[in-house]
Amino acid sequence: MSDKKIDETTGIETTGHSWDGIQELNNPLPRWWLWTLYATIFWGIAYTIAYPAWPLISGATSGVLGYATRAEVAEQITAHQAQNAELASALVAAELTELAPGDDLHRYATARGGAVFRAQCSQCHGSGAAGATGYPNLLDNDWLWGGDIDNIVWTIAHGVRNETDPDARYSEMPAFADILEADEIDAVVEYVLSLSKPDRDPVLAEAGNTVFLDNCASCHGDMAEGNRDLGAPNLADAIWLYGDSPEAVAYTVRNARYGVMPAWGQRLSDADIRAVSVYVHSLGGGE
Template identity: 70%
Template sequence: MSDKNIDETTGTETTGHVWDGIRELNSPLPRWWLWTFYATIVWGIGYVIAYPAWPMISGATAGVLGYSTRAELAESVDAHELANASLVGELVKADITGLAPSDDLHRYAVARGGAVFRAHCSQCHGSGAAGAKGYPNLLDDDWLWGGSMADIEYTVRHGIRNEADPDARYSEMPQFGEILEENELMAVTEYVISLSSPEHDAALAATGLELFADNCSSCHGEAALGDPELGAPNLADAIWLYGSDRDAIEYSIRNARFGVMPPWQPRLTEPDIRAVSVYVHSLGGGEE
């Protein structure tokens, strides 16, 4: 007598397992599938022997072939640098303020600078350099510290208001919430709004004009057009780094802002600093 369980409908042996009246057929996998599976096991064993695979405390097993993706990348970078060595040398020596867009060196600098920007700068300024709240838009012609090639290079090299570079650009706006009365804060806010928006209280703005002249014009100028030497923004062009609504402007006056940019001189090579400066200047907002 056979011990096999045969399904009456299909005539196929079953495993003996039954769920809710449903019997599990004992259908073997195709031979080709099994051999493929066995081959992947053999391939996997060969791979972990030949290539880096098992994580260790301070690294991974090296593998008998000694292959390294880092080494491959380094070779690729070295090959690129070697192929462009003459251009890199020219870029380091060149006066980048005099490069014309039609120059091969300018085109190389823009291409290289774009790669540097996407790797190191896009996290704050955006992949398209349009900025975000608190991070300047590099596409327009509104520059806190000047938009000439030399100004941009200096800013990239030394940064802004950081403690790492003694040559960083530096300025600090007072917290007028500790200087002005509440009604005076509201008046100055209204005046600043009136510089770029018709939607304001004219009488309150007139009071704010006097307060602005006494407290703010020394940095922002009598006409509130700003001063790149101090990093003081133009308040009359409707371009706002932290927002243009009444609450955002009032907050800036009351508490001040203190944006910080790191110095890239310790992190980037000299060709990269020059290249990314040329790239940023080429985006459309760079000043002559």
């Protein structure tokens, strides 16, 4: 005896499911839909045979056609480099201080440098190079080691306080929490903030001036205007890398800061280093 259940109205077999008295009919799938399904299965199998597809321990199957988008991109990069080889060589050999905005080599350098900046530098300095807390703004003139084109090239090539390049820029501020008393730190914070903010406590700032001259002036200068030979920042302007609140400045005095920048000379070509230096310098900061 058959277990099939037939719908009395349509005469079509049901699945045995019903909702609110409505029977679900076991209609066959349309032929066109089935053939489309079979075609996609066949296409999927053929694709994995023809093209790289299945992951292996140290790579993937190469496919019988041996096609790879990576190889195609590598060919395009090689062709692009060949087209610009003459300009790249000229950029490496050029005296960057003599590049005139508007000439072909300067336009090439800024275009190439902008691409390098967006790919490698914008993650820290921002897409517009305006920086963020702990990451310098490259649009202003406040450069710890100098913002002329030659110093920019050196800083980008060798980095700051990294452990991979012996020529990296390096400066070290002591953690004054182990040197000064708490009230002395409060006073020196008040003093350095008073240099750019006139609304500070003058009595406390005067006491902080004495602390500053005794402990900080050897690096930052008697007028707190910094020293680029030592990478000591100017404390007399209103530019503060880690914030200008009393709490942020006090934290810096107590614990010091040690921001690190990689040595891009170990990752980028000479042409890329010089191009991104020209690009950064063209943004208006530095000298």
